[in-house]
Amino acid sequence: MNITFEEFSNIYNLETNKIEKLLSKLLNNRKPKSLYEPCEYLLSGGGKRLRPFLVLISSRATGGKFKDVYNAAIGIEVLHNFTLAHDDIMDNSDLRRGRLTLHKKYDINTAILAGDNLIAIAYESLLKDCKSNVKKIVQTFTQGIIEVCEGQSLDKEFESRNDVSISEYKKMIYKKTAALAEMSCKIGSLIVNANKKYVNAVSQYGKNLGIAFQIQDDLLDIIAEEEKFGKKIGSDLIEGKKTFLFLNAIKKAVNESDIQLLNNVIKNKGIKPNEVSIYRKLYFDLGVIDLTKKEIEKYTKLALKSLEILPNNDGKQLMIHLANSLINRNK
Amino acid sequence: MNITFEEFSNIYNLETNKIEKLLSKLLNNRKPKSLYEPCEYLLSGGGKRLRPFLVLISSRATGGKFKDVYNAAIGIEVLHNFTLAHDDIMDNSDLRRGRLTLHKKYDINTAILAGDNLIAIAYESLLKDCKSNVKKIVQTFTQGIIEVCEGQSLDKEFESRNDVSISEYKKMIYKKTAALAEMSCKIGSLIVNANKKYVNAVSQYGKNLGIAFQIQDDLLDIIAEEEKFGKKIGSDLIEGKKTFLFLNAIKKAVNESDIQLLNNVIKNKGIKPNEVSIYRKLYFDLGVIDLTKKEIEKYTKLALKSLEILPNNDGKQLMIHLANSLINRNK
Numbered sequence: 326m327n328i329t330f331e332e333f334s335n336i337y338n339l340e341t342n343k344i345e346k347l348l349s350k351l352l353n354n355r356k357p358k359s360l361y362e363p364c365e366y367l368l369s370g371g372g373k374r375l376r377p378f379l380v381l382i383s384s385r386a387t388g389g390k391f392k393d394v395y396n397a398a399i400g401i402e403v404l405h406n407f408t409l410a411h412d413d414i415m416d417n418s419d420l421r422r423g424r425l426t427l428h429k430k431y432d433i434n435t436a437i438l439a440g441d442n443l444i445a446i447a448y449e450s451l452l453k454d455c456k457s458n459v460k461k462i463v464q465t466f467t468q469g470i471i472e473v474c475e476g477q478s479l480d481k482e483f484e485s486r487n488d489v490s491i492s493e494y495k496k497m498i499y500k501k502t503a504a505l506a507e508m509s510c511k512i513g514s515l516i517v518n519a520n521k522k523y524v525n526a527v528s529q530y531g532k533n534l535g536i537a538f539q540i541q542d543d544l545l546d547i548i549a550e551e552e553k554f555g556k557k558i559g560s561d562l563i564e565g566k567k568t569f570l571f572l573n574a575i576k577k578a579v580n581e582s583d584i585q586l587l588n589n590v591i592k593n594k595g596i597k598p599n600e601v602s603i604y605r606k607l608y609f610d611l612g613v614i615d616l617t618k619k620e621i622e623k624y625t626k627l628a629l630k631s632l633e634i635l636p637n638n639d640g641k642q643l644m645i646h647l648a649n650s651l652i653n654r655n656k
Numbered sequence: 657m658n659i660t661f662e663e664f665s666n667i668y669n670l671e672t673n674k675i676e677k678l679l680s681k682l683l684n685n686r687k688p689k690s691l692y693e694p695c696e697y698l699l700s701g702g703g704k705r706l707r708p709f710l711v712l713i714s715s716r717a718t719g720g721k722f723k724d725v726y727n728a729a730i731g732i733e734v735l736h737n738f739t740l741a742h743d744d745i746m747d748n749s750d751l752r753r754g755r756l757t758l759h760k761k762y763d764i765n766t767a768i769l770a771g772d773n774l775i776a777i778a779y780e781s782l783l784k785d786c787k788s789n790v791k792k793i794v795q796t797f798t799q800g801i802i803e804v805c806e807g808q809s810l811d812k813e814f815e816s817r818n819d820v821s822i823s824e825y826k827k828m829i830y831k832k833t834a835a836l837a838e839m840s841c842k843i844g845s846l847i848v849n850a851n852k853k854y855v856n857a858v859s860q861y862g863k864n865l866g867i868a869f870q871i872q873d874d875l876l877d878i879i880a881e882e883e884k885f886g887k888k889i890g891s892d893l894i895e896g897k898k899t900f901l902f903l904n905a906i907k908k909a910v911n912e913s914d915i916q917l918l919n920n921v922i923k924n925k926g927i928k929p930n931e932v933s934i935y936r937k938l939y940f941d942l943g944v945i946d947l948t949k950k951e952i953e954k955y956t957k958l959a960l961k962s963l964e965i966l967p968n969n970d971g972k973q974l975m976i977h978l979a980n981s982l983i984n985r986n987k
Binding site: 356433437438471 | 688769
């Protein structure tokens with residue numbers, strides 16, 4: 326019954342490889358090519374495939390089997406990819422995971438339409454695994470999309486606002502990131518007809534893990550080792566993003582020159598790459614790095630705590646290992 | 657049991673007014689404003705509200721009541737509005753129904769995100785009316801979205817292709833327009849648990865009516881009276897669109913100068929406004945206007961024929977009146 330961390334890693338690799346294979350076959354034989362070639366480009370972009378893995382382990386932890394939920398898992402990954410395609414247009418991003426973004430590879434019109442189509446393909450895939458609870462499952466999925474859109478809208482709104490509070494920021498990351506992790510876990514358990522208490526437990530796990538994950542993303546952007554991280558360090562500051570660290574630094578700064586430095590990020594809509602180390606030091610000096618680490622730990626613990634009521638099966642252990650591996654990640 | 661055309665008109669006006677009211681309340685109290693204000697702008701743009709009316713009368717014709725399907729009707733109208741918002745971006749249209757298009761009123765990013773969100777809002781509304789058949793209903797709705805996206809992709813693809821056949825064109829309008837009419841009727845009948853034969857009958861009605869409607873749109877663009885039409889006559893030619901009339905004209909032209917005239921539309925990606933009357937005359941001379949009228953009649957008759965197996969109730973009569981009123985429309 327006990328699963329080691331190595332066994333967890335093997336299962337994660339095995340299952341995310343399966344997800345890759347299923348994704349690569351999902352759009353076979355569909356036409357027109359002008360629509361499906363861009364869709365396939367998007368889905369073949371890799372990534373951690375965390376959301377589908379959450380669907381799998383949540384179903385297993387609440388009494389089901391992986392094989393009950395592969396289509397739902399694929400559906401949620403497809404949905405996630407739609408959000409990436411449209412977000413990249415809105416953020417005018419050129420690259421994602423080392424490749425051209427969809428609208429740069431093709432054009433904006435193609436990326437809009439491919440994204441739209443993938444929303445429907447996501448529902449189509451999800452529905453294949455729905456046997457009972459159909460209304461509840463589809464409602465959960467639909468609510469997830471609404472949260473993501475509301476989160477993205479808040480995120481864009483924050484770009485031009487200078488009075489974003491930390492609680493507003495948390496609401497935004499809940500909607501933009503954590504809601505989909507919560508939904509992944511909820512759907513995994515609803516499909517296998519888990520009882521309400523278990524559904525609630527894994528949903529809370531997904532939600533809190535999602536929040537921890539997003540705050541850690543903000544943290545890694547400033548303290549990761551560039552080689553392992555795979556992205557430029559400090560890019561959030563360079564782009565002038567109001568991250569968890571930045572908002573806390575603003576709150577904690579009392580020294581006139583520190584306040585000035587932080588206000589410059591807002592005023593100039595970002596900083597120069599060679600200034601990153603100054604802000605990195607400031608974040609450390611203000612205690613923002615420590616505070617952020619504690620916040621990540623807090624949400625990870627909340628995620629783990631919600632699992633306590635589940636019976637001790639291998640699915641639960643996979644969920645525990647996943648939480649621990651995410652808190653220790655360096656990219 | 658017999659409904660006059662005047663009674664039909666009264667019911668149409670009454671019910672589409674109800675649809676307007678429901679649409680205007682749909683997004684009340686939702687936040688953030690940066691997302692929902694544009695959504696409301698889009699939904700308040702008016703229009704014939706034909707698709708929700710199809711849902712209502714299909715449910716009534718197959719044994720249900722209007723009140724069983726208002727939420728589903730709203731859902732389909734919301735879905736239709738999402739397609740308008742994203743199509744207007746892709747077509748770079750400035751105006752729709754005399755108002756600025758969503759991306760011109762706001763910006764492209766806002767219109768993308770509002771459209772995305774409305775897909776989910778559409779599902780949310782549809783689900784409210786789902787009691788049984790949930791999986792089948794949601795699958796039908798989802799398939800409708802896929803058809804619309806595939807149709808839009810074909811439509812954009814045709815813009816840069818000079819070898820579009822009439823059968824390809826018909827496939828495109830089926831997907832882009834008729835599939836949603838078919839889906840409206842199918843869902844209206846599925847929600848009220850109609851038997852399979854009746855579901856099929858109203859679906860065929862919606863599909864054929866949708867094709868007739870789109871071909872008539874192409875026809876009205878060239879022969880409508882400008883005052884009643886509300887749009888500039890000949891705008892399809894001005895934009896160089898490969899309409900049903902244009903493709904048939906290409907096929908029928910034998911005279912060297914006629915062929916030259918038609919090829920100019922493709923070569924120059926459209927014509928000048930003052931040339932519309934030349935092409936109008938050409939279409940008449942080549943028999944394309946007559947042929948198009950016959951095609952519209954053919955599909956309208958097919959729509960009416962499929963209703964024959966339905967019991968003669970007021971829902972069925974509304975469906976017959978609607979088909980007749982659409983064939984006689986001038987805008």
